Amino acid sequence: MGTVTAFLALDLLLVCVPGADWAYVITAGLRGRSVLPAVLGLVAGYAGHTLLAVAGLSVLVAGSPALLTALTVAGAGYLVWLGWGVLRRPPVAPGAADGTPPASPTRTFLRGAGISGLNPKGLLLYLSVMPQFLVTTGARVPVAAQTAALGAVHMANCAAVYLTVGLLARAVLHARPTAARxxxxxxxxxxxxxxxxxxxxxxxxL
Structure with a gap:
């Protein structure tokens, strides 16, 4: 239990550091009618990381520099594409983007899942940080179950922090179109x- 508490504290600090996830949930919150699809998408991406870690595939990725590089490049390219799209069509006011309707909840969800699923910060968390909190010698709880528990903690932290960030952004900037832009x-x-x-x-x- 102490290990889970220690991981929760460290993970919460990491999640609270602004990055690509923060940028996306703020943008999605101001462009769309609700931040929930964006937050659920981000959490779903980390759910994918958790499933891969439980299955032991994260160990294979960590042991393959070429595969890890390819995933990092793919994630970086996706961030560049999304960032350019945001700069090219900044919203005129919260919830609108140059007169076009906001993205559908499904599209917002899938983009969020793509961002967190390919987020290099997430890869490092699951490949480098999380293994340090796993008890492998004389453990009464299987490593797979421990991994699932820590992954669930990370997803809960992400859901709480990103939902708060998105809602605060909407509340503060809703009546300030210039600041929102x-x-x-x-x-x-x-x-x-x-x-x-x-x-x-x-x-x-390379």
């Missing part, structure tokens, strides 16, 4: 910048 542009630039940095870093290492 600036925040969305900043979020788009953050996704573009993070993705671009990762692409350059990975390509330079």
């Amino acid at each position: 600036a925040v969305v542009r900043t979020s788009g630039a953050a996704m573009l910048g993070i993705g671009g940095f990762l692409l350059v870093e990975q390509l330079a290492a």
Whole structure:
């Protein structure tokens, strides 16, 4: 139980550090009618990470530098594409984007799942941080069950933090179209910048 509590505290700190997930949920909240599809999508992406970790596939990825690089490049490219899309069509007001209707909940959900599913920060969490909290010697609880529990903790943290961030962004910026536009542009630039940095870093290492 102490291990789970320690992981919860560390993981919560990591989730509270702004990054691509934050940028997406803020942008989705201001563009759409609800932040819930975006948050559920982000959590679903980490659910995928958890299932892969439970199945032991994360160990295979960690042991294959080429595969890990390919996943990182794919995630970085996806962030660049999304960030450019946000900068190209910033919303005129919360809930509208240049007169076009907001993205459907399904599309918002799938984009969120793609962002967290390919997020290099998520990969590092599951490949480097989480294994340090697993008890492998003389454990009464199977490693797979421990992994599932820690993954559930991470998903709960993500759901709580991202929902709070999205709702606060909407509440604070709903009546401030100019500020909302600036925040969305900043979020788009953050996704573009993070993705671009990762692409350059990975390509330079080849």
